[in-house]
Amino acid sequence: MSAKIISGTEVAAQIREELKKEVDEMKAKNGVVPGLVTILVGANPASISYVTAKIKASHELGFYSIQDDQPSDIAEADLLKLVDKYNKDPKIHGILVQLPLPKQVDEKKVLNAIDPDKDVDGFHPVNVGRLMIGGDEVKFLPCTPAGIQELIVRAGFETSGAEVVVVGRSNIVGKPIANIMLQKGKGANSTVTVVHTGTKNLETHCKRADILIVAAGVPGLVKPEWIKPGACVIDVGVNRVGEKKSEKTGKMIPILKGDVDFEAAKEIAGAITPVPGGVGPMTITMLMKNTVKSAKLHARIQ
Ligand code: NAD
Numbered sequence: 040m041s042a043k044i045i046s047g048t049e050v051a052a053q054i055r056e057e058l059k060k061e062v063d064e065m066k067a068k069n070g071v072v073p074g075l076v077t078i079l080v081g082a083n084p085a086s087i088s089y090v091t092a093k094i095k096a097s098h099e100l101g102f103y104s105i106q107d108d109q110p111s112d113i114a115e116a117d118l119l120k121l122v123d124k125y126n127k128d129p130k131i132h133g134i135l136v137q138l139p140l141p142k143q144v145d146e147k148k149v150l151n152a153i154d155p156d157k158d159v160d161g162f163h164p165v166n167v168g169r170l171m172i173g174g175d176e177v178k179f180l181p182c183t184p185a186g187i188q189e190l191i192v193r194a195g196f197e198t199s200g201a202e203v204v205v206v207g208r209s210n211i212v213g214k215p216i217a218n219i220m221l222q223k224g225k226g227a228n229s230t231v232t233v234v235h236t237g238t239k240n241l242e243t244h245c246k247r248a249d250i251l252i253v254a255a256g257v258p259g260l261v262k263p264e265w266i267k268p269g270a271c272v273i274d275v276g277v278n279r280v281g282e283k284k285s286e287k288t289g290k291m292i293p294i295l296k297g298d299v300d301f302e303a304a305k306e307i308a309g310a311i312t313p314v315p316g317g318v319g320p321m322t323i324t325m326l327m328k329n330t331v332k333s334a335k336l337h338a339r340i341q
Pocket residue numbers: 183206207208209210211212213234235236237238241254255256257260275276277278318319320322
């Protein structure tokens with residue numbers, strides 16, 4: 040039987056609808072408008088398109104948003120001053136510094152200068168520590184892992200007691216999603232295994248997974264026969280494997296593939312995310328969710 044296809048595009052649209060209602064209500068009842076600033080340094084085309092998508096989403100939800108573009112030769116001290124300005128701005132609840140930053144700027148220094156209570160990306164060491172501790176300590180979950188958890192929960196999979204296997208141990212996907220799934224509480228409480236380049240037998244671990252989360256960046260790494268029948272498969276990998284002509288625009292566009300052989304895997308899994316259209320669309324939506332949460336926390340709205 041063919042697996043249920045988990046559409047990140049549909050789930051993201053649903054969450055954005057819920058967020059729009061929440062924002063309208065906050066504005067009407069409390070006079071609070073979520074504020075987001077994106078700081079873009081230079082003109083990296085990929086960064087421009089990410090920032091544009093983030094600003095567009097924030098406009099659609101009725102946020103107060105600032106797109107603060109800076110020249111590529113900005114001095115580190117000036118960028119730190121800018122971050123500090125937004126740290127102190129009461130209308131701003133979320134600060135996003137788009138990476139990569141130019142060579143003269145120490146990326147870590149800039150990211151660590153963001154007020155952890157406005158760190159809607161969830162990568163500040165304070166927020167990483169809060170996630171590790173869990174419970175009420177957690178303020179902002181990093182966006183891609185938070186999106187993965189939403190997809191699993193909204194697909195109706197029981198996470199409590201489930202065997203979750205995470206392929207990959209990066210700081211932006213593997214480690215945080217493993218931490219999220221092992222928390223005590225709703226949508227988690229799982230038994231988590233993390234496998235990586237140092238793991239001896241990837242196949243044995245993957246075969247045990249009720250929920251298999253793959254974030255390796257290696258096309259086709261997970262073979263269909265490694266999937267437990269009926270498992271929930273979340274394919275985070277986005278790999279460019281070639282180019283094709285777009286039917287819409289006639290321009291050349293990349294061919295994207297995940298870390299799992301989708302066509303074969305969907306005949307074995309119970310549910311699976313496609314690439315593209317799976318985890319990808321969730322990331323910006325979760326950034327919006329974090330910004331709404333931050334505005335509520337700052338305004339002490341329940
Ligand atoms: P990364 O390169 O930082 O980490 C990859 C991890 O996979 C490493 O921990 C490594 O140990 C493990 N790995 C690599 N090859 C392996 C192998 N052969 N066997 C076992 N483990 C192996 O990558 P990342 O930033 O975590 O991203 C992973 C993938 O997810 C990439 O394809 C990336 O493009 C994609 N991604 C997508 C989104 C999104 O959709 N929004 C967001 C972030 C990352």
